[in-house]
Structure formats: structure tokens, C-alpha cells
Amino acid sequence: MISAMAKKVRGVFVFLFLTLFSKAVGDKIFSRVIVPADPAAASFCLSWRLAVEANNVRAWRTVPAQCLRYIENYMIGGQYDLDINLIVEQILIYVKDIVLLEDGMDAWILDVDDTCISNLFYYKGKRYGCDPYDPVGFKSWAMKGACPVIPGVLNLFTTLVEIGFKVFLVTGRDQETLGQVTTENLHNQGFIGYERLIMRSAANKGQSAVVYKSGVRKQLIGEGYRIWGNVGDQWSDLQGECLGNRTFKVPNPMYFVP
Amino acid sequence: MISAMAKKVRGVFVFLFLTLFSKAVGDKIFSRVIVPADPAAASFCLSWRLAVEANNVRAWRTVPAQCLRYIENYMIGGQYDLDINLIVEQILIYVKDIVLLEDGMDAWILDVDDTCISNLFYYKGKRYGCDPYDPVGFKSWAMKGACPVIPGVLNLFTTLVEIGFKVFLVTGRDQETLGQVTTENLHNQGFIGYERLIMRSAANKGQSAVVYKSGVRKQLIGEGYRIWGNVGDQWSDLQGECLGNRTFKVPNPMYFVP
Numbered sequence: 001m002i003s004a005m006a007k008k009v010r011g012v013f014v015f016l017f018l019t020l021f022s023k024a025v026g027d028k029i030f031s032r033v034i035v036p037a038d039p040a041a042a043s044f045c046l047s048w049r050l051a052v053e054a055n056n057v058r059a060w061r062t063v064p065a066q067c068l069r070y071i072e073n074y075m076i077g078g079q080y081d082l083d084i085n086l087i088v089e090q091i092l093i094y095v096k097d098i099v100l101l102e103d104g105m106d107a108w109i110l111d112v113d114d115t116c117i118s119n120l121f122y123y124k125g126k127r128y129g130c131d132p133y134d135p136v137g138f139k140s141w142a143m144k145g146a147c148p149v150i151p152g153v154l155n156l157f158t159t160l161v162e163i164g165f166k167v168f169l170v171t172g173r174d175q176e177t178l179g180q181v182t183t184e185n186l187h188n189q190g191f192i193g194y195e196r197l198i199m200r201s202a203a204n205k206g207q208s209a210v211v212y213k214s215g216v217r218k219q220l221i222g223e224g225y226r227i228w229g230n231v232g233d234q235w236s237d238l239q240g241e242c243l244g245n246r247t248f249k250v251p252n253p254m255y256f257v258p
Numbered sequence: 259m260i261s262a263m264a265k266k267v268r269g270v271f272v273f274l275f276l277t278l279f280s281k282a283v284g285d286k287i288f289s290r291v292i293v294p295a296d297p298a299a300a301s302f303c304l305s306w307r308l309a310v311e312a313n314n315v316r317a318w319r320t321v322p323a324q325c326l327r328y329i330e331n332y333m334i335g336g337q338y339d340l341d342i343n344l345i346v347e348q349i350l351i352y353v354k355d356i357v358l359l360e361d362g363m364d365a366w367i368l369d370v371d372d373t374c375i376s377n378l379f380y381y382k383g384k385r386y387g388c389d390p391y392d393p394v395g396f397k398s399w400a401m402k403g404a405c406p407v408i409p410g411v412l413n414l415f416t417t418l419v420e421i422g423f424k425v426f427l428v429t430g431r432d433q434e435t436l437g438q439v440t441t442e443n444l445h446n447q448g449f450i451g452y453e454r455l456i457m458r459s460a461a462n463k464g465q466s467a468v469v470y471k472s473g474v475r476k477q478l479i480g481e482g483y484r485i486w487g488n489v490g491d492q493w494s495d496l497q498g499e500c501l502g503n504r505t506f507k508v509p510n511p512m513y514f515v516p
Contacts, residue, residue: 043337047344053312054507056345079301086305087314249312 038066045070049253055235060256063129071128071253075120083251084152091156091229091248098228100164107195107225108160109217109244111232112171112182114252116157117147117189129254142173145181149189153231153250157191166195166225170216170237172209172257175199209257214240296324303328307511313493318514321387329386329511333378341509342410349414349487349506356486358422365453365483366418367475367502369490370429370440372510374415375405375447387512400431403439407447411489411508415449424453424483428474428495430467430515433457467515472498 045067051057063071074080100106110116122141123129160167169191173182179199186197204212217227218241227244230237233252303325309315321329332338358364368374380399381387418425427449431440437457444455462470475485476499485502488495491510 043340044344046337047341050308050311050341050509051344051348053308054509055312056506057348079304082301083305083308086302086309090309090315248314251308251312 108165114233145185161193209236210240217242346410367488372491403443419451467494468498475500
């Protein structure tokens, strides 16, 4: 075995090499494979991220401290976007074979935060989730209505609307305080033509995401809709009742909603 | 943008550097972060592997051809073992809080192939899943009874048995033809002390994995067992009825069982 010091020196050396070489060649793709200073940490963080996405790690409160740089690289270095785009491709392959009826009751559900629009800028200030959840801070961020689009999901949204799906945007955000700003934010990011934006009303206060979102889906089924797909960044979007014919998990290694 | 040729040259250069540097330092950990010759392929294959583990890509028949080296590196380079071990750690954290009753009916379910014992050597000859499923080839491999243990899962198994769980090994393998050899293979790899090895009988022939395994779990529940956990490398192990209180997906990027 090699000493921790030597490992660190080696890591720094490799990082420098890759950085310099990357700059010399000037290729954007390279930013996707930045090797963080400590390969052992990167291996651990990759395992952790995989376990989060496969729903093996649950109810986690913060990103492991040693994964700060890893998650930063993942989120802004290109891999996150690639992951989203591959999932959207898979969804579109599935969608291609769906035969819609003429009754206008073929439905699709999309979550909002970190599915349609991104809170990455906010979470940058929370050390990409290494800091614990801050409800007050998050609310003032959401009040700005400045969440940027997640481009791959907007593509999906637009395609679904064009095909004729009734798209329901379902969010745990509070209707009363965040209703207007969320509507505007979605609109200014290109989410135009959805059927309904469904938000947490006074009646849903205190419900877990699974209970609240199951209730929403149950009501849509009750109205006669056929839910073909359900996309969210949290497993709590994709668990419970009336899930829809298929669910898709988009990545989010920054926070966990129970 | 950079030309494809320049990209390739850069990739080879980086690979050479990392290989030489790794050898010069002689650190095993480094084998975990081998950067394959083509960073764009590695990024794609990482997205694909994540999507498989999160159950976003389904019913896939072969590993994408461009991911052969990536999957080889993943499976034998250390990351697969790290991924397994992190999941086992998470399982043990969950297990720690379970209070077993005195009636001996607290149960746990483990899948067999690529959960308890590994088919990696066989799949090496099938280009790590880039070749399509070969039922005859797989059967003759299984008949050898030479599947090596997956060490992290044996640790889990041993701990569960020691704590007092009744561990059920549930496999889609055919009882009649593979019963004896599978029992011996599990035994010679250290799986001693399980409650029952449940295999596919004539009555289960032709059933999908979800139907067959749901039936097995339903029967155990009928016998009065409480299924606390259910671990498998396939989503079909973890879907259907009577799933257990928690399910855990261990990685398998080499094949998909519907």
C-alpha cells in the first residue's frame, strides 16, 4: 500500500496534468472526466451516488462531506446533463409505441423542482447538498422565480404536449405562497401548454410527498385520465399509489425528499 | 469543437499517461479510475449504467457495444466491489434497528445469481454482456458449480443468519437440472445456514421472474414469515407482490432478466 501523502501528491499531479492538458486542447467534453484530487473519494462518491439513484440509500440528510467536489463536478461538469439526456431518450423510445385515444385523457406527470426547472444555483450556495436542508433559504430562492430550465426535460415536455398528452406538473410547493411565482418561472422557462400545475393546498399541509402525490394521481385517475408516465427526481415522486404505467427517475444527488 | 481524430489521440495520450503513472506509483486503488481510451464513450456508458440501476432502461438485450471496455473496467477494476460493499453497509444500518421476535419468523430473501455468487467469469466469455443471452452456454457454465462468492454479500448473509433471520435463497434456476449443483456451489462458497433454497419447479416453468418470485414470497407470507429485506441484482427480483419491508438492488450491468 501507498502512504496517504503519496496518494495525495499523485492525485494533485494527475489533476494538474488533466487540467493543463484539457486547457491546452480546449475541449469541452474533457470537463466531464475531471479526476478529482482523491481517486478513493471519487470511487466512494460514485458508489454513493449510484446507491442514491437505485433507492438503496434512503432518508439521507446531507451529501457526504468528502463528496463536495465530486458532486460539483458531476452537476456542472456535463455528466448530469448526459444522464438526463439518456433518460429522456429512453422515455421517448417508450412514448413512440403508445397509441393515444381520441378522448384526450392520455396523461403524463412531471415533477417540477429539479425535474423541469433546476435549483442547482441555490444548492451551489449550500455546498451542493453538503449543508443540511434550509427551508427558509429555499423559500426565498423559490420566491425569486429564477430557476433555470433543465433543457432535456423541456424537450420531453414539448414533445409530449405536441403528441397530445395532457401533461400535469405536480409539485410539493405551497400553492398559496409560491403559486404565482412558480407559474411565472415555468412560463419564462418555456413550459407552456401543460394541462394543470398542481400544488400543495392547505388541505395537503403536512402530508408526506408520497401521500400527497398519490392523492393527486388518484384524483386524476378518478377523473378518467390514463397516466402513461411519471417522471421525478425523487423516489417519493415514484412511490405510493396510481404510479402510472411507467416511472422514470431523473438524477438528484443534492437532496432527499422523504 | 475538436475533431474526432484529435479527440482519439488525446484519449490515447491520457490513457498512456495514467497507465504509466499508475505503474510507476504502483497503487492498487488507481486501477479503479482507469480512464478508457475514449472519454465520450466512458461518459455515455456511465449514464447507461446509472439508468440501468435506476430502472430507467428496461428489457435491454445486450450491453451497448461501445461499453465493452467500460463494463470490463467496472466489473474487475474495483468499482463493482465498492458499489456492492456500500449497499451492504446500508443494509446493515437498516438491519441494526430491526427488533426480531422470538417466534423465528423474521425472514430475509436473497437472490442467488450475481447476488450471492458471481457469473462474472462466464460473462467475460460473453464480452461482459455485449453478446446476447445464450441459455445453453449459461446452463453448461452453471452445471460446473464454479460460481465464486460475492464476498460482500456473504458477509451480509453470515450476519443475517447470526442475528437470527431465516434467510431464503430464491432463484429462477431450474430445480430438477440445477438443484444439486447449485446447492453444492453455494455450500462450497460459504453459504451455510440458510433456511431454504427455493428453485423453479415444473409448476413454475415459463413464468416470468416477477410472477414466480412474487408467488414464492406470497407463500412465505402465507406460512407466517415477516419479510424484512429482499436483495437482488435484477429489478424483477424487487417488483411484484409481497416485496418485503425494504428492497435493495445490487448492481448488474451485464444482463437483464425480464
